[in-house]
Amino acid sequence: MDKIDVVIVGAGLSGLACAYKLAESDMQVIVVERGDFPGSKNVSGGRLYTLPIRAMVGDMLKDAPFERKIVRERWSLLGDGNSVEVDLTSEKFRKEDHSFSILRATFDRWLADRLMEKGVFVIPKYRVDDLLWEQGMVAGVKAGQEEIYAHVVVAADGVLSFMGEKAGLKPKMFPHNYALGIKEIIELPQEKIDDRFNVESGEGVAHLFLGDVTKGLFGGGFLYTNKKSVSLGIVVGINALMESKQNIEAHALMDMFKERYELKTLIRDGNLSEYSAHVIPEGGFGGISKLYGNGIILTGDAAGFALNMGVTVRGMEFAIASGIMAAETIIQAKEASDFSEKSLASYEKKLKETFVLKDLETCKTMPAFLDNESFFNFYPKCFPDLLEKVMWFDQMPKEGIGKTVWAHLKSSGMLNWKRLMELYRIKNL
Numbered sequence: 001m002d003k004i005d006v007v008i009v010g011a012g013l014s015g016l017a018c019a020y021k022l023a024e025s026d027m028q029v030i031v032v033e034r035g036d037f038p039g040s041k042n043v044s045g046g047r048l049y050t051l052p053i054r055a056m057v058g059d060m061l062k063d064a065p066f067e068r069k070i071v072r073e074r075w076s077l078l079g080d081g082n083s084v085e086v087d088l089t090s091e092k093f094r095k096e097d098h099s100f101s102i103l104r105a106t107f108d109r110w111l112a113d114r115l116m117e118k119g120v121f122v123i124p125k126y127r128v129d130d131l132l133w134e135q136g137m138v139a140g141v142k143a144g145q146e147e148i149y150a151h152v153v154v155a156a157d158g159v160l161s162f163m164g165e166k167a168g169l170k171p172k173m174f175p176h177n178y179a180l181g182i183k184e185i186i187e188l189p190q191e192k193i194d195d196r197f198n199v200e201s202g203e204g205v206a207h208l209f210l211g212d213v214t215k216g217l218f219g220g221g222f223l224y225t226n227k228k229s230v231s232l233g234i235v236v237g238i239n240a241l242m243e244s245k246q247n248i249e250a251h252a253l254m255d256m257f258k259e260r261y262e263l264k265t266l267i268r269d270g271n272l273s274e275y276s277a278h279v280i281p282e283g284g285f286g287g288i289s290k291l292y293g294n295g296i297i298l299t300g301d302a303a304g305f306a307l308n309m310g311v312t313v314r315g316m317e318f319a320i321a322s323g324i325m326a327a328e329t330i331i332q333a334k335e336a337s338d339f340s341e342k343s344l345a346s347y348e349k350k351l352k353e354t355f356v357l358k359d360l361e362t363c364k365t366m367p368a369f370l371d372n373e374s375f376f377n378f379y380p381k382c383f384p385d386l387l388e389k390v391m392w393f394d395q396m397p398k399e400g401i402g403k404t405v406w407a408h409l410k411s412s413g414m415l416n417w418k419r420l421m422e423l424y425r426i427k428n429l
């Protein structure tokens with residue numbers, strides 16, 4: 001049976017980055033994608049950190065269709081009818097190409113077109129059903145009656161990775177290892193976005209929300225500004241949703257989120273142009289798959305490379321970096337004519353030397369730390385309530401500010417061992 005060098009399952013960022021790097025060598029590479037076009041099935045909040053991958057990507061992102069450079073960071077605690085917002089503006093972020101908002105339908109398609117120019121076949125509407133095996137080695141993929149034989153299969157097929165599962169590389173996962181993300185793209189004129197979000201043309205905002213957005217369940221909300229739209233969404237833990245006594249559905253949370261005063265004023269007169277939902281890996285370091293086997297490598301979400309750091313979500317630069325490392329490993333394997341598990345093991349070594357496994361390991365206690373309703377219920381209510389009391393003036397004589405603060409902290413339950421322990425545990429993050 002004739003074999004090509006590599007078949008990549010999934011034209012998301014990890015699959016496309018892998019193909020891009022492989023195209024620099026003299027290899028036969030095919031990328032197959034079940035969606036109508038690359039990017040059509042991909043959901044992301046939409047902020048890509050470019051500094052961690054700058055040295056790896058070469059010219060891959062030259063002239064990339066970035067939406068806006070993120071120069072403002074905002075975090076909101078949404079209470080019951082009130083909220084507190086922290087707004088970070090940074091000249092450093094403005095000077096450096098620190099992070100950008102992107103729209104995956106545009107971005108992934110653009111990258112796939114660049115690949116085609118380099119001679120890589122990217123085949124859309126091609127859903128792989130199974131792996132092909134030869135003497136204990138993965139030997140290609142099968143889609144219906146069609147078969148593609150290859151020396152290496154790259155499973156870049158996203159969070160649920162059936163390829164990784166079929167190869168026996170995925171660990172047993174549970175509902176608390178996943179969250180559900182819902183995202184809307186709301187179109188607004190460019191000047192309106194500049195004005196409403198108080199940014200210069202080409203600059204943008206990343207805004208995260210905690211608290212009432214998920215009605216106290218694990219998760220949060222996000223808003224990223226694009227050129228002529230905002231990406232607005234919520235993320236909610238699947239386990240939290242299943243166990244909630246509130247009997248709430250994710251799409252209802254999204255509707256309630258948009259009805260909040262804080263949101264209404266930002267998206268007013270906007271035009272909903274896209275609605276999507278997707279699963280997100282939340283397992284962190286403990287949710288990483290076995291990364292390689294005989295003739296197969298897992299990249300991006302398929303490998304479990306996504307990191308919820310509480311203050312931000314990172315997955316896309318992990319996807320790109322792991323795709324590139326996978327390609328480098330395969331190039332070396334081809335030179336040695338050895339695509340066995342032993343030969344592909346250098347993939348993990350490479351990842352350990354980069355931010356991918358370093359950052360995931362550093363943050364390995366994060367999923368357990370965040371598995372605490374206080375961050376989604378108690379604190380988001382406590383601080384807006386406190387400031388509301390401090391800033392309230394009526395016909396009654398005003399109590400001293402110190403007394404108001406102290407009484408609130410005491411009555412709200414802020415001053416107890418549980419809270420102290422939560423603070424103490426921050427040092428392990």
Ligand SMILES: Cc1cc2nc3c(=O)[nH]c(=O)nc-3n(C[C@H](O)[C@H](O)[C@H](O)COP(=O)(O)OP(=O)(O)OC[C@H]3O[C@@H](n4cnc5c(N)ncnc54)[C@H](O)[C@@H]3O)c2cc1C
Nearest residue numbers: 010012013014034044045046047128158181300301315316
């Ligand atoms: C709501 C939400 C918000 C997020 N926000 C951010 C953010 O702001 N910043 C960030 O860095 N990350 C964010 N992430 C995470 C980020 O989107 C992912 O980590 C990233 O997209 C992973 O890329 P990937 O290439 O590994 O997988 P994907 O982008 O999921 O690509 C997998 C591809 O494989 C294809 N595929 C699957 N099965 C098959 C098959 N059998 N045959 C053929 N093709 C197949 C799919 O159609 C898809 O195109 C967010 C995720 C979600 C859901």
